[in-house]
Amino acid sequence: GQQVMQIPQYQHVQEGEDFTTYCNSSTTLSNIQWYKQRPGGHPVFLIQLVKSGEVKKQKRLTFQFGEAKKNSSLHITATQTTDVGTYFCAGPIRGANNLFFGTGTRLTVIP
Amino acid sequence: KAGVTQTPRYLIKTRGQQVTLSCSPISGHRSVSWYQQTPGQGLQFLFEYFSETQRNKGNFPGRFSGRQFSNSRSEMNVSTLELGDSALYLCASSWLDGGKETQYFGPGTRLLVL
Numbered sequence: 001g002q003q004v005m006q007i008p009q010y011q012h013v014q015e016g017e018d019f020t021t022y023c024n025s026s027t028t029l030s031n032i033q034w035y036k037q038r039p040g041g042h043p044v045f046l047i048q049l050v051k052s053g054e055v056k057k058q059k060r061l062t063f064q065f066g067e068a069k070k071n072s073s074l075h076i077t078a079t080q081t082t083d084v085g086t087y088f089c090a091g092p093i094r095g096a097n098n099l100f101f102g103t104g105t106r107l108t109v110i111p
Numbered sequence: 112k113a114g115v116t117q118t119p120r121y122l123i124k125t126r127g128q129q130v131t132l133s134c135s136p137i138s139g140h141r142s143v144s145w146y147q148q149t150p151g152q153g154l155q156f157l158f159e160y161f162s163e164t165q166r167n168k169g170n171f172p173g174r175f176s177g178r179q180f181s182n183s184r185s186e187m188n189v190s191t192l193e194l195g196d197s198a199l200y201l202c203a204s205s206w207l208d209g210g211k212e213t214q215y216f217g218p219g220t221r222l223l224v225l
Contacts (some may be wrong), residue, residue, distance in 0.1 A: 025183070030210075030211070031210075033213070034215075035216075041204075042201055042215045042216040042217065042218050042219050043201070043214075044216070045213045046210075048213065067145075069146065085220055087126030088154065092211065093156065093167065093210065094207070098144055098159045098167050098210050099144075099156065099210060099214060100156065101154035101155075101156075102153075103151060103153050104153060104154075
């Protein structure tokens with residue numbers, strides 16, 4: 001069945017260090033979305049990537065969609081304590097109108 | 112514009128009971144999706160409603176059902192509750208197609224089954 005895996009599952013970084021999470025799909029995705037969920041909160045949309053090889057930046061966050069549209073990454077430069085949370089990638093469920101969420105990467109930033 | 116709202120926010124039930132959760136999407140959004148989030152299984156898709164019709168369904172037993180009203184508000188029902196149904200139930204809305212557009216999540220209903 002369709003699977004979307006993320007690594008690492010957990011990441012602890014010192015404030016100011018960089019952080020990267022990787023998302024791998026078992027199938028080609030028409031687009032990929034990234035969400036952030038703060039502890040005790042709900043997922044909040046960050047960005048959507050559609051094109052093969054696409055790279056988008058949001059301040060300290062850089063998102064990349066692989067050439068084969070089966071993987072993606074999120075890189076945070078110089079992490080801050082406000083970056084704490086779980087980052088999910090999500091892709092459309094094949095043949096459906098909805099999203100299949102990755103396993104998530106929980107980021108802890110140590111001040 | 113108001114965000115997605117869900118009621119109730121917290122709920123405690125016992126095994127065998129049933130529960131109904133409510134979701135009001137962002138005004139104008141016609142697609143409403145439901146997800147179950149647990150520490151062990153992560154975010155899992157339950158079903159999606161569009162124009163009062165269930166358009167997609169995830170891999171959950173028939174005890175989980177839902178509906179959507181003409182104003183796009185949606186309810187989900189879980190009958191004969193089991194301990195494993197304890198989870199955060201999230202509702203998300205989008206304009207037309209949850210697979211291609213941003214999904215806006217509500218705060219969720221945290222259900223505890225004793």
